Each structure stands twice: as C-alpha cells, then as structure tokens.
Amino acid sequence: xxxxxxxxxxxxxxxxxxxxxxxxxxxxxxxxxxxxxxxxxxxxxxxxxxxxxxxxxxxxxxxxxxxxxxxxxxxxxxxxxxxxxxxxxxxxxxxxxxxxxxxxxxxxxxxxxxxxxxxxxxxxxxxxxxxxxxxxxxxxxxxxxxxxxxxxxxxxxxxxxxxxxxxxxxxxxxxxxxxxxxxxxxxxxxxxxxxxxxxxxxxxxxxxxxxxxxxxxxxxxxxxxxxxxxxxxxxxxxxxxxxxxxxxxxxxxxxxxxxxxxxxxxxxxxxxxxxxxxxxxxxxxxxxxxxxxxxxxxxxxxxxxxxxxxxxxxxxxxxxxxxxxxxxxxxxxxxxxxxxxxxxxxxxxxxxxxxxxxxxxxxxxxxxxxxxxxxxxxxxxxxxxxxxxxxx
Amino acid sequence: xxxxxxxxxxxxxxxxxxxxxxxxxxxxxxxxxxxxxxxxxxxxxxxxxxxxxxxxxxxxxxxxxxxxxxxxxxxxxxxxxxxxxxxxxxxxxxxxxxxxxxxxxxxxxxxxxxxxxxxxxxxxxxxxxxxxxxxxxxxxxxxxxxxxxxxxxxxxxxxxxxxxxxxxxxxxxxxxxxxxxxxxxxxxxxxxxxxxxxxxxxxxxxxxxxxxxxxxxxxxxxxxxxxxxxxxxxxxxxxxxxxxxxxxxxxxxxxxxxxxxxxxxxxxxxxxxxxxxxxxxxxxxxxxxxxxxxxxxxxxxxxxxxxxxxxxxxxxxxxxxxxxxxxxxxxxxxxxxxxxxxxxxxxxxxxxxxxxxxxxxxxxxxxxxxxxxxxxxxxxxxxxxxxxxxxx
Numbered sequence: 001x002x003x004x005x006x007x008x009x010x011x012x013x014x015x016x017x018x019x020x021x022x023x024x025x026x027x028x029x030x031x032x033x034x035x036x037x038x039x040x041x042x043x044x045x046x047x048x049x050x051x052x053x054x055x056x057x058x059x060x061x062x063x064x065x066x067x068x069x070x071x072x073x074x075x076x077x078x079x080x081x082x083x084x085x086x087x088x089x090x091x092x093x094x095x096x097x098x099x100x101x102x103x104x105x106x107x108x109x110x111x112x113x114x115x116x117x118x119x120x121x122x123x124x125x126x127x128x129x130x131x132x133x134x135x136x137x138x139x140x141x142x143x144x145x146x147x148x149x150x151x152x153x154x155x156x157x158x159x160x161x162x163x164x165x166x167x168x169x170x171x172x173x174x175x176x177x178x179x180x181x182x183x184x185x186x187x188x189x190x191x192x193x194x195x196x197x198x199x200x201x202x203x204x205x206x207x208x209x210x211x212x213x214x215x216x217x218x219x220x221x222x223x224x225x226x227x228x229x230x231x232x233x234x235x236x237x238x239x240x241x242x243x244x245x246x247x248x249x250x251x252x253x254x255x256x257x258x259x260x261x262x263x264x265x266x267x268x269x270x271x272x273x274x275x276x277x278x279x280x281x282x283x284x285x286x287x288x289x290x291x292x293x294x295x296x297x298x299x300x301x302x303x304x305x306x307x308x309x310x311x312x313x314x315x316x317x318x319x320x321x322x323x324x325x326x327x328x329x330x331x332x333x334x335x336x337x338x339x340x341x342x343x344x345x346x347x348x349x350x351x352x353x354x355x356x357x358x359x360x361x362x363x364x365x366x367x368x369x370x371x372x373x374x375x376x377x378x379x380x381x382x383x384x385x386x387x388x389x390x391x392x
Numbered sequence: 393x394x395x396x397x398x399x400x401x402x403x404x405x406x407x408x409x410x411x412x413x414x415x416x417x418x419x420x421x422x423x424x425x426x427x428x429x430x431x432x433x434x435x436x437x438x439x440x441x442x443x444x445x446x447x448x449x450x451x452x453x454x455x456x457x458x459x460x461x462x463x464x465x466x467x468x469x470x471x472x473x474x475x476x477x478x479x480x481x482x483x484x485x486x487x488x489x490x491x492x493x494x495x496x497x498x499x500x501x502x503x504x505x506x507x508x509x510x511x512x513x514x515x516x517x518x519x520x521x522x523x524x525x526x527x528x529x530x531x532x533x534x535x536x537x538x539x540x541x542x543x544x545x546x547x548x549x550x551x552x553x554x555x556x557x558x559x560x561x562x563x564x565x566x567x568x569x570x571x572x573x574x575x576x577x578x579x580x581x582x583x584x585x586x587x588x589x590x591x592x593x594x595x596x597x598x599x600x601x602x603x604x605x606x607x608x609x610x611x612x613x614x615x616x617x618x619x620x621x622x623x624x625x626x627x628x629x630x631x632x633x634x635x636x637x638x639x640x641x642x643x644x645x646x647x648x649x650x651x652x653x654x655x656x657x658x659x660x661x662x663x664x665x666x667x668x669x670x671x672x673x674x675x676x677x678x679x680x681x682x683x684x685x686x687x688x689x690x691x692x693x694x695x696x697x698x699x700x701x702x703x704x705x706x707x708x709x710x711x712x713x714x715x716x717x718x719x720x721x722x723x724x725x726x727x728x729x730x731x732x733x734x735x736x737x738x739x740x741x742x743x744x745x746x747x748x749x750x751x752x753x754x755x756x757x758x759x760x761x762x763x764x765x766x767x768x769x770x771x772x773x774x775x776x777x778x779x780x781x782x783x784x
Contacts, residue, residue, distance in 0.1 A: 051437035
C-alpha cells in the first residue's frame with residue numbers, strides 16, 4: 001500500500017484465534033479450541049416488555065437500573081462500589097480496550113500473568129504495551145516476584161485474572177489475593193482485574209475480588225454477562241476507583257456512544273428475577289459434569305503426556321506437555337482428525353517464559369463428544385511426541 | 393492522581409455535548425441541541441423471530457445476510473461493493489473510532505471540513521490527530537483548496553460528510569463530488585466519507601457517495617441505521633476498499649469482538665421488508681414538515697440576527713450569526729428560558745476558521761414546540777446581541 005497507516009497496525013499480529021475458530025466451526029469438528037458457552041443452556045430471550053423503551057439513544061454510562069444491580073452484586077462479593085462507579089460496556093472485551101486506551105502509550109510497561117488471556121495481549125499490544133510476565137503458580141502469582149517486577153519495570157498497571165484464569169484455570173488463594181493487594185497498595189500500582197468466569201464455579205474456592213482488598217491503589221474491575229447468559233448480546237461492565245471513572249466514560253463515549261440498550265434491558269430484567277439463580281445453578285451443574293468427564297478422559301488418555309489440575313471453575317483445562325511438542329504443528333494434524341484445541345504458545349506475554357501447552361475448553365461439547373475428542377487428541381499428541389523424540 | 397495515564401487522556405476535552413445533553417433532557421426544556429430522531433416515528437421492534445439464534449458469539453465482520461443487504465444498498469447508490477467489504481459496527485461512532493485507530497498516530501495530519509462533526513473531532517483528537525480545516529462553501533469544499541491542503545499537509549486521510557453535513561446541512565453538488573474524487577485519486581489520498589443522514593431527504597439533491605467516484609484512492613465509507621430506525625440498538629456499518637478491510641476487521645475484533653447480534657437480526661428482517669420504504673417515506677414526510685416549520689419560524693424571528701439556508705435533508709439548521717455573540721454564554725441564558733441549542737464553536741477543527749454560529753435540530757421537537765422554542769431563542773439572542781453591542 002502506498003498510503004500510511006498508524007504504527008498501531010504494525011503490531012496487529014496474525015489473527016490466529018480467528019483462523020482457528022473459523023476452521024473449528026465447521027460441522028463435524030469436535031472443538032475444544034474456543035471459549036464458547038453451551039448454546040442449549042442459554043436462557044430464552046424475551047424482549048417484549050422492554051423493546052419500546054430501548055429505541056432512542058441512551059446514556060454512555062449504561063442503564064441506571066442495570067448499573068445499580070451490578071454495583072449491588074459487586075458489593076455482595078466484597079467490592080464496595082456505587083452505581084456511579086459502574087460503566088456498562090459492549091462486552092468485556094471493550095473493557096479491555098478501554099483500559100488499553102486509558103493507560104498505554106508506545107512502550108508503556110504492563111505486568112501480566114504468564115500465561116494470560118490472548119485477546120488482552122493482542123489488544124494491549126496494539127496500543128504499544130511492553131509486556132513483562134509474572135509466572136503463574138498453583139496459588140496465583142508470587143507477591144515477592146510482583147513487588148520486584150513493579151520496582152524494576154514501573155508498570156502503568158498490572159493485569160490479573162485471579163479467578164479461574166484463562167488459560168490456566170488457576171484460582172488464587174485468599175492469602176495470595178490479600179498479599180497481591182498489599183503489594184499494589186504499597187507501591188500505588190493500578191490493578192486491572194478481569195473476572196469473567198467468577199460465577200462458573202464447580203468446587204469451593206476463594207473468589208473475593210483482589211480489588212476488594214485494595215485500600216489505596218487505583219483499580220478497574222472487568223465483568224461479563226457473556227459466560228453466564230448470551231454472549232451475542234455483547235453486554236459486559238466495568239467498575240473503577242472514582243478518580244479513573246470520568247476518563248473511562250469519555251473514552252467509552254468516543255468509542256461507541258453507548259452499549260445496545262435492548263441487551264441491557266433484558267439483562268436488567270433477568271438478573272433481578274428468580275430465574276437467574278436457578279439458571280446459574282443448572283448451568284454450573286452441567287458444566288461441572290463436563291469438567292468431570294474431561295478430567296476422567298484426560299486421566300485415561302493423557303497421563304504421561306501432560307500435567308494438569310482439574311479447574312475449580314471457569315471454562316478451561318490447561319495441559320502442560322511433558323515433551324517439547326510444536327503445538328501449532330500438532331493442531332494442524334488434529335484438524336485432519338476433526339478435533340481441535342488451542343495451542344498454548346500465543347498465551348505467553350514474553351517468549352522466554354513459554355512452555356509447550358494446550359488449552360482445552362469443556363463447556364461447549366457434550367460429554368460424549370468430550371470422551372471421543374480427548375481420545376482422538378491423545379493419539380495425535382502421542383504421534384507428535386514420538387516424532388519429537390525421533391527428530392529431537 | 394499519582395499514577396500515569398496515557399498521553400491520549402490529556403487530549404480528552406471537557407465533555408461539552410454530554411453536559412449540554414444532560415441539561416437539555418430535563419422535562420420542560422425545548423431542545424434543539426442534540427441530534428435525536430423522533431421516538432414516536434421509530435418502528436416497532438419485534439425480536440420474536442430472531443432471539444434464539446442471536447445468543448451465541450457471532451462473526452466479527454457481522455451477520456452475513458445483513459452484510460449482503462448493505463452491499464446491495466451501497467451498490468444501488470453507485471458504490472460498487474461486495475458483502476466481504478462490509479463490516480457491521482457498534483453504531484457509526486465505532487466506525488469513526490476504528491478509522492482513528494487505523495490511521496492516526498500522535499501528530500498525524502488530518503484534513504476535515506470546517507465546521508465538522510464534533511464527535512469525530514473528539515475521537516480523532518484522542519488519537520493525536522493534527523487538524524487542518526477546509527472551509528465549507530454552498531456547493532461543498534473547494535477542490536483547488538483541497539489539493540493545495542493535501543500538497544501542503546500530506547494528510548493520512550480526508551474526512552468528509554458530503555450529504556446533509558453535520559453541522560452545516562450542506563449537500564455537495566454532483567460536480568463538487570466528482571471534482572473532490574478526482575483530487576483524491578490524483579494524489580492517492582484516502583477518503584473517509586461519513587454518510588449517516590443520506591436517507592433523510594426532503595428536497596431533490598445529489599447524493600451519490602464521493603467514494604463511488606474514486607478509481608484509485610483508498611476509501612472508508614461510514615453508514616448508520618440510527619437516524620432512520622432505532623439508535624438504541626447501536627448498529628452501523630462501514631465499507632472499505634479491499635486493501636484496508638483486513639486491518640479494520642482486526643481492530644474491530646480487539647475493540648468489542650462483534651456487534652450485538654439481536655439488533656443485526658432485527659435490522660436484517662426490517663430493511664428487507666416492504667415496511668422499510670413505507671417507514672422512510674413517512675419519517676421523511678414528518679421531518680420535512682418540521683424543517684419547514686423551523687424555516688418559517690426562523691424567517692419570522694431570526695432575519696437580521698443570522699444567515700442560513702434551509703437544508704435539503706438531514707437533521708440540522710446552521711445559523712451564522714451576523715454579530716459576534718458568545719454562544720456558550722447565550723446557551724446559559726437560553727437554558728434559564730427552558731430552550732436549548734448547540735453552540736457552533738466546538739464544531740470548528742481550528743480556531744482561526746471559527747465564526748459565531750448555532751446548530752438547531754428540527755427532528756425531535758413537535759412543530760408546536762419548534763414555533764415556541766424559536767421565538768424564545770430569538771429573544772435570548774437579541775438580548776445577547778444588544779449586550780455584545782453595548783460592551784463591544
């Protein structure tokens with residue numbers, strides 16, 4: 001092209017997820033690749049009561065009743081928060097984009113878990129972030145390592161997914177949450193806490209937002225309705241400490257004026273109804289069964305090939321492979337067997353922390369397909385490991 | 393605040409429009425300030441047929457059938473375009489934001505009409521654009537002035553609203569459209585054409601998109617359903633020359649994954665139905681009457697105070713005041729009389745092209761309120777002119 005584009009476009013990486021998702025959505029493919037909720041569990045959408053009042057332009061901050069319900073829900077989790085600190089977003093992805101707009105210039109240092117959410121990496125990278133990774137351990141990130149990295153890199157913010165992390169499934173202990181908050185308070189470092197999976201919980205675990213433990217550090221908390229209702233509506237939200245909020249609202253306004261009102265109206269009705277808790281309980285029951293099915297299948301087929309823990313919530317298993325397999329190459333082979341997974345490589349913010357891994361979604365396929373798919377996948381991976389052994 | 397935000401945030405201007413709109417939405421205020429469609433003319437929203445299929449995540453580019461219908465509509469206007477060049481956006485405002493992301497780094501030169509759409513200025517400013525204004529004349533911008541400005545400033549793109557421009561109401565002649573296209577082709581300068589008002593037309597006039605006359609220059613065409621259906625749904629679109637499209641889709645994906653599917657599904661149904669043309673004809677009949685009512689009221693009350701032309705389409709009158717009135721101060725006085733308008737100042741991309749002006753919306757108030765409000769407004773402006781004379 002002869003014309004100039006922004007430097008931003010040079011940082012648009014090849015759209016691996018897009019390409020993979022397109023292939024995996026072909027009929028007949030058993031896909032563990034995406035993070036799709038099960039469509040058969042989604043609530044019926046009934047807009048009759050709210051359609052007429054959702055036609056005109058609305059407020060950039062979102063519908064007042066929905067904001068109040070969200071603030072009430074967050075306070076119930078321990079995050080004291082007023083409705084005027086809540087912004088409704090066009091999906092939680094927009095919350096990530098607004099955080100990028102708010103904080104990141106070219107070269108701005110950002111600390112993140114390693115591995116972390118791929119689409120957050122892509123989004124922050126477009127704004128020019130310089131990434132520094134905090135290796136994830138069983139209990140979360142190490143607070144001492146966090147402090148050392150803050151002192152060394154002076155990040156604009158720390159991006160964490162403490163509950164049922166994507167891709168690792170890790171859920172921080174309460175002690176780790178408190179220790180992380182103490183380091184952030186001590187150093188005055190802003191926290192961006194991404195919490196889209198918090199209501200998908202299958203075993204008891206600590207889920208208090210880290211933001212709830214902050215006393216001084218600025219914070220942005222990102223929430224989602226996509227995983228528990230209907231992602232096609234594109235309604236998420238964020239809450240923030242008061243000083244950041246006016247900036248974020250202006251950036252939201254210049255991004256898309258406001259979020260679709262019809263989805264907000266339906267959610268306002270649904271989450272205030274008795275149906276909501278029933279729906280969550282049913283969804284979690286089904287997902288727990290699928291998690292258990294995948295866990296049993298993995299024990300049967302992947303012992304010796306990989307290491308993993310069954311996640312206490314969320315949507316994913318994260319398999320650390322014991323041999324150094326090229327997982328992108330393995331994916332190509334898997335697709336010829338009509339089974340798909342997400343290669344681990346792109347989830348790492350920096351190259352030298354990478355290890356060979358797979359992310360497997362368990363919410364979308366039925367238990368029968370999970371059984372069948374894990375069997376197929378183990379054959380593919382076994383072949384790839386043999387090849388790695390022969391050529392290595 | 394002790395923590396760092398992006399340089400972008402330093403360019404977030406005070407949210408004048410937001411503040412004004414909040415005041416003007418108080419009951420009892422006759423507001424000519426916003427650009428709100430009349431709610432009583434909006435079509436009924438009936439989602440029964442499409443709710444179930446709109447729940448899951450969807451494609452970033454938008455729903456295939458809607459993209460095909462949009463491409464077909466654009467081809468009917470003379471802009472040859474395939475469905476795979478069409479991206480559905482979360483309102484036309486998101487199209488403007490994606491253009492900013494695509495083209496603008498800090499200091500990137502951008503050419504725009506003077507005056508031009510306030511929210512585009514705000515959005516491009518956030519990305520760091522350096523503005524250069526092209527004064528609007530009755531027939532559009534002057535092609536020779538455009539060429540001289542391109543040679544001098546080497547802009548990343550030219551942003552134009554050739555049909556029923558916001559705020560001026562100007563509609564480019566066909567000769568001006570062709571001459572502008574020729575200059576852009578000759579210099580290889582990308583065009584961003586914003587065309588949200590094209591279907592709101594009350595008198596015969598040329599409306600072929602300038603993009604349709606381009607042969608070589610890259611282009612992005614921004615369209616909207618907000619002005620002709622229901623803005624609360626937040627569904628707009630863009631089309632672009634093929635080389636730009638893949639970049640824009642990736643930026644869309646990192647902004648909000650995709651646009652709400654339920655609004656897309658309803659629009660797909662509505663714009664393919666016979667009701668659509670009937671609805672447009674009815675809406676244009678009512679708006680033409682409101683335009684005429686405002687024109688008569690202005691002739692009665694504003695002759696000697698301002699100069700203007702009745703617009704052939706769109707939503708606004710633009711009044712150039714004959715005396716040097718502080719229109720922001722005048723607005724404050726007007727609000728004490730329960731009538732509101734939009735001051736002209738913020739619509740100018742550069743200070744030295746400013747002149748005192750008002751923008752008056754005629755789509756939202758009833759004819760009775762228009763009569764009454766214009767009378768009140770002329771009293772306020774007459775007082776302000778006298779004050780200007782006394783103190784000047």
